[in-house]
Amino acid sequence: MPNQASEAPIGVLDSGVGGLSVLRELRAQLPGEDVLYVADQGHVPYGPRSIRDVQAFSVGVARFLIKRGVKLVVVACNTASAAALYHLRETFPAMPFVGMEPAVKPAARDTHSGVIGVIATEATFQGELYASVVGRFAQGVQVKTRACPEFVLLAEAGDTHSPAAREAVHRCLAPLVEAGIDQLVLGCTHFPFLNDLIQAEVGPHVTIIDPGPAVARQAGRVLAARGLLNGRDGSGRVTYLTSGGPAAFRMALRALLGAGIADSAEVRALRWDGGQLVEGSSA
Ligand code: DGL
Numbered sequence: 001m002p003n004q005a006s007e008a009p010i011g012v013l014d015s016g017v018g019g020l021s022v023l024r025e026l027r028a029q030l031p032g033e034d035v036l037y038v039a040d041q042g043h044v045p046y047g048p049r050s051i052r053d054v055q056a057f058s059v060g061v062a063r064f065l066i067k068r069g070v071k072l073v074v075v076a077c078n079t080a081s082a083a084a085l086y087h088l089r090e091t092f093p094a095m096p097f098v099g100m101e102p103a104v105k106p107a108a109r110d111t112h113s114g115v116i117g118v119i120a121t122e123a124t125f126q127g128e129l130y131a132s133v134v135g136r137f138a139q140g141v142q143v144k145t146r147a148c149p150e151f152v153l154l155a156e157a158g159d160t161h162s163p164a165a166r167e168a169v170h171r172c173l174a175p176l177v178e179a180g181i182d183q184l185v186l187g188c189t190h191f192p193f194l195n196d197l198i199q200a201e202v203g204p205h206v207t208i209i210d211p212g213p214a215v216a217r218q219a220g221r222v223l224a225a226r227g228l229l230n231g232r233d234g235s236g237r238v239t240y241l242t243s244g245g246p247a248a249f250r251m252a253l254r255a256l257l258g259a260g261i262a263d264s265a266e267v268r269a270l271r272w273d274g275g276q277l278v279e280g281s282s283a
Pocket residue numbers: 014015016018019044045046047048076077078079080121124152187188189190
């Protein structure tokens with residue numbers, strides 16, 4: 001049963017630190033909400049894995065969050081949404097889920113060149129969700145895609161501005177620039193952290209679309225429709241839980257969201273125990 005109390009926390013899940021790009025929008029738009037953020041860093045990256053594995057991890061993380069009494073689960077991961085969103089809704093029918101899908105719709109609407117770019121993980125492009133988004137929204141527009149798995153590893157390492165990161169961004173995006181895109185959809189929640197390098201690579205005439213703000217608005221609408229918005233001002237707390245190392249998570253948090261947030265953050269360890277996610281570090 002979902003928690004029907006407005007004071008209950010929102011659950012946010014990702015394979016790692018990518019979901020922090022959605023969390024920062026949730027914090028900006030819904031500052032009174034408490035959040036439990038789960039980073040499944042024991043399994044990051046999800047992108048090269050099978051749909052079956054990503055489904056199993058996503059169900060495990062969602063089950064953990066539901067047991068901890070969340071009122072909504074935000075699947076702040078395009079890969080997990082592509083592989084598992086339908087399955088999660090079927091498995092936990094009473095729990096509302098908000099997921100990610102590549103923002104092809106605004107890109108196709110706003111393009112002048114008629115060519116849009118989408119970057120994501122391999123698994124996101126293989127899922128039915130991506131095919132359905134392109135089928136519904138990209139009629140008459142050329143869609144150029146690139147999987148950029150290196151960007152996930154850079155964000156996980158908190159490396160968003162080094163020369164090596166700049167080189168990786170160039171390798172991945174040069175063919176899209178060459179193809180004449182004027183809209184670039186960030187189809188992976190890790191990618192907004194590389195925004196400065198991405199904008200420098202594609203040039204000022206290309207609009208970059210980060211779906212984080214729209215997803216946070218959708219979370220607010222879902223809570224409002226159920227009467228579950230927490231009306232407090234600004235005093236929501238975030239608890240971070242990782243199935244990887246808490247020290248490494250805190251370092252990435254500092255690099256991505258700043259020392260002010262990272263140094264006072266509550267970061268706890270999780271471990272997988274026979275398909276179940278439980279609190280505590282691995283032996
Ligand atoms: N942040 C994720 C996404 O939005 C997952 C990246 C990964 O783990 O490969 O797709």
